[in-house]
Amino acid sequence: MSRTTINDIAALAGVSKGTVSRVLNGHPRVSERSREAVWRAIEQTGYRANVHARSLATGRNNAIALLIAAASDQLFSDPTFAELIEGVRDGLLETDLSLVILMGGSETEDHRTVSYIKAGHVDGLIHLNPFFDDAITAGLPDCALPLVLCGPRPPIPLPRQNWVVTLDDAGGVRQALDHLASRGAHKIAMIGGDPRGVSATVRFQAYRDWLGASFDPDLFEPGDYGAGSGQVALARILDRHPRVDAVFCASDRMAIGALETAYRRGLHVPEDLLVMGFDDHRIAALADPPLSTIRQPIREIGRTAVQTLLAAIAGETPSDKVFPTHLVVRDST
Amino acid sequence: MSRTTINDIAALAGVSKGTVSRVLNGHPRVSERSREAVWRAIEQTGYRANVHARSLATGRNNAIALLIAAASDQLFSDPTFAELIEGVRDGLLETDLSLVILMGGSETEDHRTVSYIKAGHVDGLIHLNPFFDDAITAGLPDCALPLVLCGPRPPIPLPRQNWVVTLDDAGGVRQALDHLASRGAHKIAMIGGDPRGVSATVRFQAYRDWLGASFDPDLFEPGDYGAGSGQVALARILDRHPRVDAVFCASDRMAIGALETAYRRGLHVPEDLLVMGFDDHRIAALADPPLSTIRQPIREIGRTAVQTLLAAIAGETPSDKVFPTHLVVRDST
DNA sequence: CAATGGTGGGTAACCGGTTCCAGCGAAGTT
């Protein structure tokens, strides 16, 4: 009644378990006759190797973890995460590795996550959104696993083996601001992302640098990437500066919230106010009016993160990758 | 340089590895002296048992899987999933089991998911949203793992060991409709959930049964639980039946979409149109106007699902659990 | 003082794979 093991296959195929193992792992020096006999036995029984026995013997887990610093309610409302995860799954498709999603957020969760990693369940880590005060990342330096960051490298101690696969945040911001300026904007506000995240800060700094001496802190308002925060943020900015003629948002969802506020205040987009998003998520094209935005190759970032991590696990030394962004002009600017 | 093993601990504590194992597993017949020596050695070295060796020896995985039939973009936009997962994590908190989230959706994904389960990675399954034509569920009957369904039991072959932990969908629908009727509604429309899901169908049937002879198929419109679909669905219903005086939505997000359509059409809520949601998600209270809805103890369902599954894994025979819903009256009715 | 009973703990088998090593037979070389 118990599962079939490699011994059963060996007996059935009339070979030793060593040979069965060699067949399973594609070892080159196995005779055609043995190989066939083994595969026949496997098909006949529906045999599947025991993952734990294999991991114990090889020392590999055949699994990687996806770290997410945000609490799960944020995670589950952010389509960018969904797409990044899709990309990661794409990258994993051809391998037989499995993917464990670990979420942080609360102190308990962060602790459990670090503990899980240290218990040796996985061979490598992909961190989706590094924070500054990231308890997960903070707990990692002393564990020897390779780590790939999908975002700018945070200024805290990191594991020795770490790589960055991300987009050119600063370049994207400059593309957006250049575009708004070319459309005649003089007073450009910005609605930023969650300030705990490293990439949000990089985007903010790019905005401040671009404005130089004319930077005005009252024209900046942080958000949390969600539509609601964009709505509130633009309202606050308009209360302080009714003459704002353009607003650049660090996510498409916040831009859609901003559109809502503009609508309620009787401001026409793009005549009275230029609005830009970031991401080029599906919802950007469906907005009213369709949203100009900065496209980031989010899915490809996910795929590349996996490739980089696999290379690192295999002992190679991959390099960091920073993807360029693209300006997408629609009707909101 | 390699990890410390149970042998190192045994040597350090001056006992045999059997004793170390007994200490680790809380075996009662270990002397105070040995126990202390072992714990001291463990603290000193930061020892952690190898999960694979343990699983191999015990035959247990110490892991359960969470199945989600929907594609990941749906998953990541549905706050109900997020909360259900929170509940599951709550339930798992005291155990040392780990949680693997498996998403279906496409044919490849479903296949990979079933394959993962059959490879023997987990000890039990929690299925979050059973579908009718659910490839994951369909692939499960012949694997002997216990399965807990967070939703009505679908009318397809299931694994022998299966339990249901869910809410009283039909009762909730009746509560909503009774309430709308008590507010004077005569022509009650319904916006349903994704018709592939079993619980959406149960809710629809409850609606039809409640209306009896006066049921009119033109007053029903399916959605996908998202705000956008609620918006479109109410528009369609109003086009067919401008005199509708109440609409019951199978999710709060769809209800919020419906509010938007009502607003755009100049209908005042609740004067011209009563609107009800389902779930009592956080957003319901924040809607404008605040949404009357049916509260479901979603988080508790998650917690209970875990308890039921753990009991089943332990060889006990738990019973199905159906939670009652509660009417929450706010300003939209 | 011998028989008894219970407790603590050492030993070894076992879980199901991988991999190194040695041996064997066939083919090639001198």
Added chain:
DNA sequence: AACTTCGCTGGAACCGGTTACCCACCATTG
């Protein structure tokens, strides 16, 4: 014909835990 060489395979050790079994030891008891 004897000696290499080479491809293939069986056997055994090993990965790091758990657990059944057995024995030594000590405290009771008759």
